[in-house]
Structures are given as C-alpha cells and as structure tokens.
Amino acid sequence: MPNIRVxxxxxxxHGVQANEIARRAYxxxxxxxxxxxxxxxxxxxQLNTFGRYTRPTTVKNxxxxxxxxxGIMSEFSLCRFQFRLKALRGELNGVHKASW
Amino acid sequence: xxxxxxxxxxxxxxxxxxxxxxSYNPTGLRTGAKYLRARLRGPSMVKYYPPVINxxxxxxxxxELELVDEVEEQRWQxxxxxxxxxxxxxxxxxxxxxxxxxxxxx
Numbered sequence: 001m002p003n004i005r006v007x008x009x010x011x012x013x014h015g016v017q018a019n020e021i022a023r024r025a026y027x028x029x030x031x032x033x034x035x036x037x038x039x040x041x042x043x044x045x046q047l048n049t050f051g052r053y054t055r056p057t058t059v060k061n062x063x064x065x066x067x068x069x070x071g072i073m074s075e076f077s078l079c080r081f082q083f084r085l086k087a088l089r090g091e092l093n094g095v096h097k098a099s100w
Numbered sequence: 101x102x103x104x105x106x107x108x109x110x111x112x113x114x115x116x117x118x119x120x121x122x123s124y125n126p127t128g129l130r131t132g133a134k135y136l137r138a139r140l141r142g143p144s145m146v147k148y149y150p151p152v153i154n155x156x157x158x159x160x161x162x163x164e165l166e167l168v169d170e171v172e173e174q175r176w177q178x179x180x181x182x183x184x185x186x187x188x189x190x191x192x193x194x195x196x197x198x199x200x201x202x203x204x205x206x
C-alpha cells in the first residue's frame with residue numbers, strides 16, 4: 001500500500017492531467033504581450049484560482065516501493081536502494097551489476 | 101559595396117517569413133505560443149506509478165466475492181487488542197469542562 005506522500009503525489013498527477021488544457025489556455029493569454037493588459041491580468045487572476053494540485057511543479061517523482069523522495073531513478077521509479085535490491089534479484093530487465 | 105536600405109531588409113524578412121511559414125515578429129514580442137506548442141505532460145505523469153490493486157475498493161464494488169483485506173483485518177485486530185489492555189482512544193469530551201480536565205491531566 002503506498003504511503004500518504006505517494007497518494008498525494010498521485011492526486012497531484014491526476015489534477016495536473018485534468019486541468020492541463022485550461023491552464024495552458026490561460027497561460028497563453030496571460031503571457032501574450034500583444035493582448036491588452038486588462039485581458040492578460042484577468043487571465044493571470046484566473047490562473048491563480050487553480051488549486052495547488054493542478055500545477056505540474058507540485059508533482060515529484062517518488063519511489064514506487066517505499067515512497068522515498070530523494071535518490072530516485074526515474075526510469076525505474078525506484079529509489080537507489082530499492083533499485084539495487086531489485087537489480088540484484090534480477091527483477092529489472094537489462095540491468096546488470098558492473099564488474100571488470 | 102553599396103549600403104542596403106533598411107526598408108528593403110524588412111521587406112526581405114517579411115518575404116522570408118511568408119515563404120517558410122513563420123510569423124513575422126521583428127521586435128521579438130512574446131506571443132505565448134510556446135505554451136500552446138509544448139506537448140501535454142499530464143498523460144505521461146499519470147503513468148509514473150505502476151497500478152496498485154485496492155482490495156477495499158474491490159470488496160466494495162463486488163460484495164458477492166466476499167474478499168478479505170488482510171492488512172485491514174490485522175489493523176482492526178491490533179486496535180481491539182490495545183483496547184483490551186486499556187490502551188484505546190479516550191472517550192470524546194461531552195462538555196467544555198471535560199476537555200479541560202483532559203488537558204490538565206496531560
């Protein structure tokens with residue numbers, strides 16, 4: 001069972017996906033210098049009304065085994081220690097302990 | 101070499117833009133186009149964690165299967181054991197005075 005931090009991150013990921021298109025549209029208007037300042041300001045105010053779990057910056061890659069937030073290998077979604085354990089058990093395809 | 105007239109240069113840039121299908125923006129004004137051009141990041145973000153089977157949800161969805169969530173059962177068992185040893189959660193305070201008494205005890 002994933003821990004609360006992972007669950008929160010999952011929530012953020014789904015929020016980002018659900019609101020991405022609307023946010024992009026507002027971003028386009030707010031950052032477009034050829035539009036009148038009032039319109040751009042309104043768009044920026046709308047952007048500020050989005051919740052915190054709709055911003056892509058709130059999403060953090062975490063370990064899918066332990067929920068650890070640091071030392072993550074994103075390709076495997078594992079932290080460094082879980083990566084080592086799994087790799088030594090031979091559960092990661094194409095990963096081999098280096099020896100020369 | 102003869103100097104080129106500025107108006108000829110702008111005409112050339114405009115022509116170049118029309119030929120290569122780019123927008124004419126000599127002052128470098130920000131149009132916000134990069135927010136529309138960028139790919140959507142949500143679909144790949146959602147796929148980061150491998151899917152987890154939620155037994156509690158399944159049991160609620162299909163009650164006829166009579167699934168048992170072993171982790172949850174164990175947790176309940178632990179809570180009951182703790183209650184038997186007198187280590188359960190305290191009773192909810194009924195009045196202001198009750199909550200004050202609890203605060204003083206601590």
